[in-house]
Amino acid sequence: MYESLLQTTKRTSKQNDLSMKKTILVAILGVLLLTSSQKHPAKNTSANKQKMALALNAQYHLGISPDLVLPFDSAGMDSLLSGYKAFFDVTPSDSAGEEEEEEEEDEICVDEKMVDIYIPYAFNDLVKHGFKPISNEQFEQRLAELGIDSMQRKNLPYVFDHQHYFTIPSCVRGWSDRTESERKSLNDENYVKFSCMNDFFIKGYNFISSPPMDIESVRQIHGKMCFRLSNDIIHINRFLFNNDKESFLWLCKYAPLWLKDLFVTYGYDKNELINRQMLKRMMQELKSDMWDSDLRETRLGFMYNTFARKIYTQKPYVAIREGLFKTLLQLPTNDKNSLWMDVLDFYGETLLKKDLSDCAYWFSRFTKNERYMIAAYTAYYLIKLREKYNRNGAPFYDDALRNDNRFRQYLEKQHYFNLPGFDKMSENILNYNKAVGQ
Structure with a gap:
């Protein structure tokens, strides 16, 4: 560009x-x-x-x-x-x-x-x-x-x-x-x-x-x-x-x-420099929000309107900022950036919760199917990110495929959102779970 x-x-x-x-x-x-x-x-x-x-x-x-x-x-x-x-x-x-x-x-x-x-x-x-x-x-x-x-x-x-x-x-x-x-x-x-x-x-x-x-x-x-x-x-x-x-x-x-305005308000995720600036800003906000270095004590406020945003047209829809996910995959593999694996896993886990009462208010703004879609994109890019660190699967997604039939059926109905190779990734996870008796 x-x-x-x-x-x-x-x-x-x-x-x-x-x-x-x-x-x-x-x-x-x-x-x-x-x-x-x-x-x-x-x-x-x-x-x-x-x-x-x-x-x-x-x-x-x-x-x-x-x-x-x-x-x-x-x-x-x-x-x-x-x-x-x-x-x-x-x-x-x-x-x-x-x-x-x-x-x-x-x-x-x-x-x-x-x-x-x-x-x-x-x-x-x-x-x-x-x-x-x-x-x-x-x-x-x-x-x-x-x-x-x-x-x-x-x-x-x-x-x-x-x-x-x-x-x-x-x-x-x-x-x-x-x-x-x-x-x-x-x-x-x-x-x-x-x-x-x-x-x-x-x-x-x-x-x-x-x-x-x-x-x-x-x-x-x-x-x-x-x-x-x-x-x-x-x-x-x-x-x-x-x-x-x-x-x-x-x-x-x-x-x-x-720069945040361009990204958050307009979903301008096609600029690598802005995306990197956004990821840097999000990580800074995460560290200031973490309680006793425990990611799961945060309410993920720094993720609001970042990887996904609901657009309230006459027919509201969710815009996935896929460019930000792709930029995340381009970051160097090091201890600092490895924290993103935990962030995405916790984000996906929160999206699939049945009870959102203890979550930030904006999670409830999404319908269940919208949260399923965001979770699917999150899982897809998390799997790719973990591969860079020689790790398999995605913990929240592995668990969801085993235990959430409605989520799995929704993915199949949506053809895994046509994300390249996502259906094969999911099949491998299911086969592995069966092989180890989970």
Whole structure:
């Protein structure tokens, strides 16, 4: 995948080289706009803003239709910055109550007008900091890999399409699958639509953003509010759309939640680097959660929405992150990584429990058949992992094949989910159990 992304980046660079021929024309246009505005400032302000935006569109070959190009609204930006300044100037007292906090949250609530003001300034700032604009086709291709292209997102709840952008509720910004599973009890969709728990995908300009009213999007310099994208927005765009490895390393060090967002929210398990980062993060969370070094005293919270996640479309289904399993098999064989054998075995054992009362709540969100499916994938990759350590079978799976007829019949009915060689692996386990009298 990285090779194809590099080729895409090279094509984009060639397009940018060709655009240099237009740069002089863009500069001349800017001079003409300035001269005209000096002669007729009031009359030409609106027209000039639109022409500046059109010039930006032409310079970077964005391919945005003229009626979708957004002007640089300096008055609107000044208004937004004033709002930021008021936010900066407020110093909450120790006696501030919940009501005051709620009012403050309402003041920074996102609306469409704010985003439209924000977009051209944000894009311009991205380009200044090394982002290479991509075509609509490249953008749509990457959205498809994230499962949110124009057709895919029609089936997703609480995804709101606007003229210039669409929003996706983010699992690392406060969205919870528990909320989603209980969505019928949410009477006001505006709670999600205008909240700051969304990722914003900008149409035409083709980039991703955190909520535009994110306080990190401004800097206060000598008492004056100045617009400036946060570094994490710059680097997530350079990594996701330009395949910039330096930006990936920066995100790993300073903004790992963005990488977690790509994986957990969008199931983006096709990137080996992100998968390895996720496995590293999970192991860190496991060790901080272990009680007296006993894995089985944990509640497996670090496994939530990792190897599997329930997607609550009109017909809910489970998405298996098979790419993460495959990356796990690529890790070096050593004592540190051998712990994954115990983790997967305990995970599979928990999935097959008949009584989930002492398990983390999210296990009960899966139906029995869904848990059977996740357990099957877990067993398949656990067997392969144990083979790397010269061990046979998978303890939880061996036991389930012997004692859980319903589970075994379900696997047979599903043709072992067409996992290569899984039926033969299972047959060998059963034959071995019979041979040793189990």
